[in-house]
Amino acid sequence: xxxxxxxxxxxxxxxxxxxxxxxxxxxxxxxxxxxxxxxxxxxxxxxxxxxxxxxxxxxxxxxxxxxxxxxxxxxxxxxxxxxxxxxxxxxxxxxxxxxxx
Amino acid sequence: xxxxxxxxxxxxxxxxxxxxxxxxxxxxxxxxxxxxxxxxxxxxxxxxxxxxxxxxxxxxxxxxxxxxxxxxxxxxxxxxxxxxxxxxxxxxxxxxxxxxxxxxxxxxxxxxxxxxxxxxxxxxxxxxxxxxxxxx
Numbered sequence: 001x002x003x004x005x006x007x008x009x010x011x012x013x014x015x016x017x018x019x020x021x022x023x024x025x026x027x028x029x030x031x032x033x034x035x036x037x038x039x040x041x042x043x044x045x046x047x048x049x050x051x052x053x054x055x056x057x058x059x060x061x062x063x064x065x066x067x068x069x070x071x072x073x074x075x076x077x078x079x080x081x082x083x084x085x086x087x088x089x090x091x092x093x094x095x096x097x098x099x100x101x
Numbered sequence: 102x103x104x105x106x107x108x109x110x111x112x113x114x115x116x117x118x119x120x121x122x123x124x125x126x127x128x129x130x131x132x133x134x135x136x137x138x139x140x141x142x143x144x145x146x147x148x149x150x151x152x153x154x155x156x157x158x159x160x161x162x163x164x165x166x167x168x169x170x171x172x173x174x175x176x177x178x179x180x181x182x183x184x185x186x187x188x189x190x191x192x193x194x195x196x197x198x199x200x201x202x203x204x205x206x207x208x209x210x211x212x213x214x215x216x217x218x219x220x221x222x223x224x225x226x227x228x229x230x231x232x233x234x235x236x237x
Binding site for chain 2: 008009010012013034035038041042043044045047062063064066067068069070071074083
């Protein structure tokens with residue numbers, strides 16, 4: 001069963017991302033949106049945890065990155081940017097969505 | 102009137118857009134400034150994200166209020182403390198933030214930096230010196 005995990009809280013304000021990473025199995029996807037996109041930046045205190053999640057594909061919502069001034073070069077390696085349609089596609093492609101609100 | 106001037110500190114601790122706190126803080130800051138109080142802002146924790154350069158909300162149907170920070174100098178709000186430790190934890194440096202300046206009328210309108218990079222210990226002293234602290 002493939003799962004799309006969604007995270008919309010800053011990793012510095014809530015434990016949502018860390019909790020999610022503890023349950024995201026190989027072959028699953030994690031989409032960061034709203035304040036969750038801060039977890040997709042390189043060089044911050046959570047970047048190592050994200051990089052250590054093996055077999056998990058990471059996505060970040062483009063419009064939310066843009067609103068917050070996070071350009072592509074500020075993103076950690078392996079983060080794929082998607083738009084709203086891409087968000088929907090991910091929800092459809094996976095068997096279920098698990099929202100770490 | 103002058104003896105009634107108090108030191109107001111607005112402590113900004115949250116990221117913009119995800120919640121309304123950052124925007125509400127700006128609203129209250131401008132009100133405080135209109136009453137000729139001694140206003141300072143501090144950005145700690147996720148609050149430092151409020152000052153990231155290049156915010157563009159054109160694709161997300163939200164109001165881009167980041168330009169308001171650039172106008173603060175015109176309201177004599179010229180002390181913006183940014184905590185070093187919070188920037189570092191987030192992999193950021195001063196170069197990632199908007200350049201914010203004010204013009205000093207007592208110094209031939211020289212353009213001066215509004216942002217003051219301070220350590221947590223230094224900021225603790227600044228906070229200790231305030232009459233009123235609002236946390237957002």
